[in-house]
Amino acid sequence: MKRLIILTVVLFTMLLSGCAIHHPQTAEEFRKAVPGAFMGKVETLEVNRPFSDVAKTFQKKAPECLNVTVKTTSQTRMSYQVIVTTYKPTVLVAAEKAELHVQFHHEAGVLNVSKEPEGGYYLLVADAYPINKNTTRVDLYRPSMGHDVLIKAIKGWASGENVGCPDLTKS
Amino acid sequence: METNTNVMSRYITGLLVTVSLLTGCLGIRPYPNTMDKNLHIQTKTDSGSFFSKVRAAVDIYRVDADCKTKYEGTIQLNEPSVDVGIPSHRLSYLVFVFSSSSFLASSNSTVTHDTLLKPSAGYNYDIKVSYIDDIYNVVIRETHPRKPGSRDIELKDLSACGGF
Numbered sequence: 001m002k003r004l005i006i007l008t009v010v011l012f013t014m015l016l017s018g019c020a021i022h023h024p025q026t027a028e029e030f031r032k033a034v035p036g037a038f039m040g041k042v043e044t045l046e047v048n049r050p051f052s053d054v055a056k057t058f059q060k061k062a063p064e065c066l067n068v069t070v071k072t073t074s075q076t077r078m079s080y081q082v083i084v085t086t087y088k089p090t091v092l093v094a095a096e097k098a099e100l101h102v103q104f105h106h107e108a109g110v111l112n113v114s115k116e117p118e119g120g121y122y123l124l125v126a127d128a129y130p131i132n133k134n135t136t137r138v139d140l141y142r143p144s145m146g147h148d149v150l151i152k153a154i155k156g157w158a159s160g161e162n163v164g165c166p167d168l169t170k171s
Numbered sequence: 172m173e174t175n176t177n178v179m180s181r182y183i184t185g186l187l188v189t190v191s192l193l194t195g196c197l198g199i200r201p202y203p204n205t206m207d208k209n210l211h212i213q214t215k216t217d218s219g220s221f222f223s224k225v226r227a228a229v230d231i232y233r234v235d236a237d238c239k240t241k242y243e244g245t246i247q248l249n250e251p252s253v254d255v256g257i258p259s260h261r262l263s264y265l266v267f268v269f270s271s272s273s274f275l276a277s278s279n280s281t282v283t284h285d286t287l288l289k290p291s292a293g294y295n296y297d298i299k300v301s302y303i304d305d306i307y308n309v310v311i312r313e314t315h316p317r318k319p320g321s322r323d324i325e326l327k328d329l330s331a332c333g334g335f
Binding site: 064068070072073074149152153156162163164165166167168169170 | 269271278280281282284301302303304305306307308326
């Protein structure tokens with residue numbers, strides 16, 4: 001399972017980078033790249049929650065939960081692999097839009113194949129917009145495979161139904 | 172052919188190694204928990220899979236005026252509810268540890284969630300700890316037995332120590 005996720009991330013990285021030549025260097029580049037990427041997905045959801053509440057939850061939970069370094073080890077009879085990954089969340093809130101960017105940087109165990117943006121490769125971008133007083137739309141630019149726990153957590157923050165932190169050792 | 176003495180000697184050595192690994196050598200020791208109980212910790216864990224399990228615990232540290240921590244011990248959160256006593260009017264550092272193990276993949280992982288807490292005298296702190304389907308949460312609510320209302324305590328990591 002872990003190998004599948006690692007493979008997914010590598011493929012996702014390569015596909016987004018156009019065969020390992022260029023990787024999105026900004027959140028805006030990431031938004032543009034995801035719809036056409038083989039393992040990228042744009043998902044839209046509407047939540048029955050005021051925009052300001054969604055923005056506040058992003059501001060509170062992202063630094064609390066996603067500012068982490070995760071060490072994963074996998075061992076078989078023939079190999080032993082250690083991967084150290086640091087995640088970096090960024091939340092930007094304006095009057096009509098709240099953005100949550102999640103980046104990751106491999107400290108050890110993975111060879112980078114393209115230029116890495118400052119703060120790490122983009123893994124996910126969530127944009128929240130007010131639709132009306134009590135409804136907010138959230139656009140998720142995300143991988144279509146893997147990182148289910150992270151995606152589930154961010155959806156929970158948006159809806160307010162589950163404001164827990166994702167166990168990123170399971171990503 | 173091994174003598175009974177040799178077998179017994181190996182058995183005792185193995186037992187001592189196991190005990191020392193489980194206690195001192197790993198650096199984990201039970202928190203004495205002798206003070207008046209002001210933390211009421213409710214724990215729910217569910218790995219979401221028959222083939223894996225999750226265990227929760229809280230490591231308790233004393234924090235001095237220079238924001239240096241000293242490990243005081245660990246409380247295993249194996250029961251749905253556990254009462255713990257920590258000093259009032261003094262900063263403590265609580266590290267909630269969630270350890271998962273998968274039987275099939277023979278893998279282990281640990282994730283932690285930490286906060287500083289400075290309890291006020293006479294107040295109780297209801298702490299809800301959960302790890303369900305790979306999502307974990309710690310919520311702390313301050314209440315007073317004779318005063319109405321309650322308030323959520325914001326979790327603050329060690330870097331916020333200077334602000335207390």
